[in-house]
Amino acid sequence: MDGSRGLYRVETEEGSFSCTIRGRLRKELVYAESGAARRSVRHVEVMPHDPVAVGDRVRILPTGGASGVIEQVVARAGGAFSRRDPDPKSGNLRTVAGLDQLVPVFATRDPEPHLGLLDRFLVVAESQRMRPIICITKCDLGLAPELVARLEVYRALGYPVVHTSVSTGEGLDDLRALLAGKVSALVGKSGVGKSSLLNALLPEADLRVGEVSAATGKGRHTTTSTRLLPLGGSDGGYLADTAGIRALGLDRDAERMLDACFPEFRPHLGTCMLADCTHTHEPECAVRAAVAGGQVDAVRYASYCRMRGYDGATPLAEEMWDADDDFAE
Ligand code: GDP
Ligand code: ZN
8 A cells, every 4th residue: 555645545456545644553653763764774763653654555344446454454464463551541552663673582480481371472473474583591591401302392383492691601792683674573571581682682782762761751650652772883773672562462453363373383374174174173184183193382372272272271362461460560
């Protein structure tokens, strides 16, 4: 789609529509620069911008003739993720768009790593076409053998896993190399060491959360913009300051595509007996057969079922929202 001054041209199979945008959508979502702007980004403060970006896939409601209203952003070209507005009363969403990479951060301990949360981060990344990079911090404290074994599962799936420590400097060059030239965001529970990593990775010390608060003059919990912090180095790249992120959510489309967000399921999809198989309880399910046969890791499959809302758990979107505690300070 193509937008100018509140009117957007949306190309559909039934032709071109001239669309306005739902007021609600405009209020709820704040996007960073588009993918095109990102490549030549000069100023790193990301301002609230159109909730719809050129190139987005949107859902429209035709209102007669060739006119319509944009109801929902279904997917964007680059990666994006949403965060809950700091104001719990408004319940607004903010979205940082144009992320190339999502970096889930887990500590070896303090806090203990719970990799169910990693599976959710990976689904967010997969559904929004961000490259995930798994970062393990505090490796100077030692890795439990169970953690080492679990990380092998993710490596085998093709996800890069970096072992770091800001205390010893281990892995920081590897991480830098993976971040170079890309726009990435570190995500993870409070206390895993995200700020420490930011400070170790950024060329200028102290470019961190505190400065964002000072810049907006309102304190971090009412920060309304997300900054992209330049990584320096010959290849450039940015780290998004995601201090305000309280929870990650998925839109309904992503929820529907959940099975495809597990790369190890993909060879089996479409071969279940039922066309609309959810791979939780149906007979002759190819995914469940692969779990039974050991081709698909059973713990990852259990994460999938939890996100699906099988097992008496809440459905994915709500569960993701309720992951708030994982981000609480
Ligand atoms: P954040 O909440 O994710 O930003 O985590 P912080 O960066 O504030 O770190 C939380 C705590 O973990 C602090 O006490 C840090 O000193 C400590 N920490 C961070 N990185 C490391 C590390 O690599 N090794 C060790 N031993 N401690 C670390
Ligand atoms: Zn199935």
